[in-house]
Amino acid sequence: MRRALLVGAGGMGQGWAKNLVAHSDQVSLAGWVDIREGAAAAAAEKHKISGLWMGTELEKAIAEVQPDFVVDVTIPEAHHEVTLTALAHGIPVIGEKPMAHSMEAARAMVAASDKSGKLYMVSQSRRYDNRILAYRRLIEKTCGSLGILNADFAIGAHFGGFRDEMDHVLLLDMAIHSFDQARYLSGADPVSVYAEEFNPAWSWYKGAASAICLFEMANGLRFTYRGSWCAEGLHTSWECEWRATGDAGTALWDGNDILKGAKVVGTEGFHRETQSTEEPITEEISGGIAGSLEDFLHALDTGATPMGECHDNIKSLAMVFGAVESATTGKRVAI
Ligand SMILES: NC(=O)c1ccc[n+]([C@@H]2O[C@H](COP(=O)([O-])OP(=O)(O)OC[C@H]3O[C@@H](n4cnc5c(N)ncnc54)[C@H](O)[C@@H]3O)[C@@H](O)[C@H]2O)c1
Incomplete structure (x- = not known):
């Protein structure tokens, strides 16, 4: 105990x-x-x-x-x-x-x-989700060599409290999850970022509640993030909506339970013929902070390296601070 x-x-x-x-x-x-x-x-x-x-x-x-x-x-x-x-x-x-x-x-x-x-581990709780595990497998079986990864996040969140006053509120408080998920899904680490932050006229936040970021990741992969915390109506999931494309096809995740892929099987024609791919959501894992606590305890018991171990997690944090620096300076920033 x-x-x-x-x-x-x-x-x-x-x-x-x-x-x-x-x-x-x-x-x-x-x-x-x-x-x-x-x-x-x-x-x-x-x-x-x-x-x-x-x-x-x-x-x-x-x-x-x-x-x-x-x-x-x-x-x-x-x-x-x-x-x-x-x-x-x-x-x-x-x-x-x-x-x-x-x-x-x-x-x-x-x-x-x-x-x-x-051990110092960060609880990056959105990795403990059986849907993201399935989506990662779907990308592997469908896309081949990954070149494009897009994430959309649109939620009208009326928190009240400290977030309403915070600078870089979306990038600092929320985007860490999505950037970390992009590293998890692609297996690629960040190289550079160009980002713009803005606050739409109707925003109820003091700091920038919207951002568009373009990351270059290892192997030339481009990851784009379009996010807003002041987007009213037709919200995305808190996990983002995802599109991954590689030389062999495309895989989508709506951030909820819909996962679908299309793998290229033809070699001719204006649009190459594709075949649908699927990946069932199978694992019965503990989600969220229950999952991260169990990962941490397992690591203490066995010496295994948990997700969110600090040497790895700092790379996701570097994406956040790189994006903030780019948005502030107007320049592309090496990470
Ligand atoms: N994983 C998620 O989905 C998720 C969701 C919400 C919050 N969080 C994170 O959890 C953390 C806490 O968020 P919260 O919403 O509970 O904030 P909060 O402001 O409600 O609570 C923070 C508490 O920490 C206390 N505190 C501050 N400095 C301290 C210190 N030096 N020693 C001891 N206590 C101290 C404060 O008095 C306060 O009670 C943040 O890092 C936040 O980003 C994660």
Whole structure:
């Protein structure tokens, strides 16, 4: 039984508390920290969780709880401090996305993982989805050598709160998921990006809630992302709508349950003859943060490398900060 110390008792921290409790065959939620006085206790009471250490100081919590791992669900600006503190005590960390608020902070976190020899994994929860697993297989069986990958994201999201005031809100808070999914689907790492951010006249956000990004990925693959958080009506899925094209054909995913492909079988004619391809959604995996927690625990048990391991995840973060730099400078940016 592993002892977990949870840091952050906001909306997502409470989601993680429920996730940890749901895995009580493998972990016990031993402590909960939030810098806001009484926040952890109020959240624990709300979710009827008792018998755990609660307080506001991480160092004190580590000394008294002696956790086997830390779950960091604080705001992005605090991820660096929380992760470095835990790793300095030799404690592995699973933390929420995005890894950090800057590339400099993220590099220091990867270096701290190296120095301590302990796992630091980012919970990139949208990878734990049986539909994206099936779509990746469909791309492999249909497209051949991949050259074009397109993702569309259009949601009119009225959050209220910090996102309404945030700079680069779409790129920093949401696009990390889609960029990470593009790396997962293509198996390719980023080379450069040209991005434009804009805020349509009707947008209820202060920062840019829309963006169009063109990434060059390894092997010449181009990945385009067209996203908006102020697109009212006919929303896409939160997973984006995807189109992947290679020398052998095209595969689509609507971001929900529709996956379809067309593989070229003819060699003549204006349009080459194609054959439909399909890929069933088969796996019964735990989705979202349940999936990432299980991946993390499996890695602790076996030494396997989980998805979201920091050396890999920092490449998805670099796509976000590359896009922000390009949108700010108006230039194509090497990643
Ligand atoms: N995977 C997803 O789909 C998903 C969804 C929502 C949020 N998130 C991520 O989860 C994280 C938290 O988001 P949220 O919506 O819960 O935010 P939130 O603002 O509701 O909660 C953050 C909490 O962290 C606390 N905190 C801040 N600094 C701290 C520190 N140094 N030590 C201890 N506690 C500290 C705050 O007091 C607050 O209670 C963010 O990184 C966010 O991007 C991920």
